[in-house]
Amino acid sequence: MRIYSRILGTGSYLPENRLTNADLADQLAQQGVETSDDWIVERTGIRARHFAADSQGCSDLATEAARKALAAAGISADELDLIIVGTSTPDMVFPSVATMVQHKLGTAGCPAFDVQAVCSGFIYALTIADSMIQSGSAKRALVIGSEVFSRILDFKDRTTCVLFGDGAGAVVLEAADQPGILATDLHADGKYKDILCVPGHVNRGGILGDPVLKMDGQAVFKLAVGVLEETARASLAKANLTDADIDWLIPHQANIRIMQSTAKKLKMSADKVVVTVDQHGNTSAASIPLALDTAVRDGRIQRGQTLMLEGVGGGFTWGSVLLRY
Ligand SMILES: CC(C)(COP(=O)(O)OP(=O)(O)OC[C@H]1O[C@@H](n2cnc3c(N)ncnc32)[C@H](O)[C@@H]1OP(=O)(O)O)[C@@H](O)C(=O)NCCC(=O)NCCS
Numbered sequence: 001m002r003i004y005s006r007i008l009g010t011g012s013y014l015p016e017n018r019l020t021n022a023d024l025a026d027q028l029a030q031q032g033v034e035t036s037d038d039w040i041v042e043r044t045g046i047r048a049r050h051f052a053a054d055s056q057g058c059s060d061l062a063t064e065a066a067r068k069a070l071a072a073a074g075i076s077a078d079e080l081d082l083i084i085v086g087t088s089t090p091d092m093v094f095p096s097v098a099t100m101v102q103h104k105l106g107t108a109g110c111p112a113f114d115v116q117a118v119c120s121g122f123i124y125a126l127t128i129a130d131s132m133i134q135s136g137s138a139k140r141a142l143v144i145g146s147e148v149f150s151r152i153l154d155f156k157d158r159t160t161c162v163l164f165g166d167g168a169g170a171v172v173l174e175a176a177d178q179p180g181i182l183a184t185d186l187h188a189d190g191k192y193k194d195i196l197c198v199p200g201h202v203n204r205g206g207i208l209g210d211p212v213l214k215m216d217g218q219a220v221f222k223l224a225v226g227v228l229e230e231t232a233r234a235s236l237a238k239a240n241l242t243d244a245d246i247d248w249l250i251p252h253q254a255n256i257r258i259m260q261s262t263a264k265k266l267k268m269s270a271d272k273v274v275v276t277v278d279q280h281g282n283t284s285a286a287s288i289p290l291a292l293d294t295a296v297r298d299g300r301i302q303r304g305q306t307l308m309l310e311g312v313g314g315g316f317t318w319g320s321v322l323l324r325y
Contacts, residue, residue, distance in 0.1 A: 005133035005141070005173045006180030007325060008075070011068025012169040012293035013061050014050040014280060021047055024162060028155065035158045045256025049165030049281035051150040057091035058168075059100035062146035065168035065289070066101055073172035075140065077105035080172075082141035083112035084129055086121025086285035088314070089148045090114060093202055097146060111138075117188075118196070119252050119313025121145055121285030122169070126309070126321050127184040133175050144170040145285035152198050154212035163254070164213070165281035169289025179324050182306075183238035185231045186319035195219040196314040224258050227318040228310055229265040235308065235322040243267050246322075247305035248295065252312055253277035253287035262310075274300070284313065301325055 019027070021037035028035055040046050052061060062085055070077060085098040098112035117124040122145035129141040146168035153161045173181075200211025228251060236242060243266045251259050253276050263273045274295045276287070283290060288309050295301045303325055310320035 001177060003134050003136060004176050004178060004180035005130045006176040006178070007323065008172045008174045009069050009071070009073030010169070010171050010289065010293040010296045011065045011070070011072055012167065012290045013064035013068065014167045014290070015052040015056060015061065017051045017053060018048055019051060021162070024049070028158065028161070031156060033156055033158050035162055040162050044163060045275070045277050046163065046281045047278045050167060052148045052166040056148070058087050058089050058146050058148050059091050059097045059104060061148065061166065061168035062097055062101045062144045062170070063104040065146065065170040066105060066142055066144055069142065069170035069172050073174070075172065077107040080107065080140050080142050081110045082129060082132055082138035083110060084125040084141065084143050085114045086117065086125040086145045087114055087147055088116055088118045088121065088284060089151055101144065117285070117313060117317040118315060119254065119282070119284045119287065120311040120315070120317040120319050121313070122288045123309060123311040123319040123321055124186060124317065126171070127186055127319065129173050130181045130184060130321070133173060139175045141173040142170060143173060144168060145287070145289045147284040147286045149213070149282070149284055152211065152213050159217060160213050160215050163282050165283050167280050167283040167286040167290050169286050169293050171289060171292070181321060181323045182241070183235040183322045184319070185234040185238065187227070187231065188315050188317045190315065192223065192316040195223070196316070221255070221258060223316060224254070224312045225261050227312055227316070228258070228262040231318050231320040232262070232266055232308055232310055235320040239322050241306070241322070245306050246308045247272065248301055248307045249273045250288055250291050250295070250307055250309045252310065253280070253291055254282045
């Protein structure tokens with residue numbers, strides 16, 4: 001009999017420190033950087049973001065989200081046999097955030113590792129967990145997207161620093177005899193590395209290159225809109241479903257205009273798109289599980305509904321997961 005994976009519970013966490021666009025504009029003005037609430041809302045749909053406290057690392061945010069997902073799933077950390085974290089902003093070069101989360105959850109033994117696919121990180125991590133469950137090598141997986149992008153932003157670059165925030169989202173997946181995850185689709189194309197990257201890296205005891213985010217916003221925008229439609233269609237085709245079967249579109253929360261244009265291409269009305277970018281900006285690998293958890297907890301997403309999760313990010317990487325919740 002075929003094994004599927006299904007979502008048992010979701011959780012998310014946003015750090016306490018919330019900055020509205022006006023708060024951020026005030027802080028940036030003190031450094032001579034000019035921006036405004038109007039510009040940010042009009043071009044991106046973002047109204048606020050959360051920044052982690054200095055004492056909080058990526059693994060702290062991830063652990064908070066994980067605890068909520070475990071509670072929602074009604075299982076303990078000891079019952080997990082796999083932990084995967086999608087992140088580009090780990091606490092350390094190594095060990096992985098996943099092993100830190102494992103320890104903070106008070107458990108040990110099961111495999112734990114990170115996946116680095118930037119804003120597609122959660123989609124990659126979920127796909128890997130699904131494959132491991134399908135193959136029988138795991139029964140209960142914790143899959144997390146967690147980021148502290150505030151640590152890699154250049155607050156003198158107004159074209160990027162207004163766009164991102166910190167946060168974490170998590171799901172517990174369990175083996176089941178019915179789907180669950182219906183189809184997955186992953187891609188990457190390394191020729192686009194320069195349009196979205198953090199070029200700095202640790203080298204011989206120092207940092208070589210600029211360790212802050214660089215982006216060609218317009219190039220990213222164009223690429224994102226195209227690949228998000230393609231990957232959604234690829235997952236639908238694999239599951240023998242059509243646009244009309246999707247109850248909720250949960251895209252990577254980067255920019256409301258990208259999300260609206262993807263929804264239009266998939267012939268979906270705006271009220272079928274889960275939007276949280278206004279409240280937390282782009283939280284990279286955390287954005288999709290954060291949006292998913294928000295809509296599960298406010299009652300929009302119901303058991304039995306069909307969800308299209310899709311992401312795009314640096315690399316370039318992109319992909320989608322189509323599932324029955
Ligand atoms: C970044 C982005 C919002 C910029 O919007 P845009 O419409 O392309 O804006 P432009 O870059 O053409 O800039 C337009 C003007 O606004 C100015 N501007 C840029 N950032 C600004 C800010 N924060 N506040 C005020 N003005 C700003 C620019 O300097 C430019 O001024 P100029 O015309 O005098 O030169 C948009 O390109 C985008 O969302 N791209 C995708 C980014 C993304 O989603 N990345 C993550 C993917 S995982």
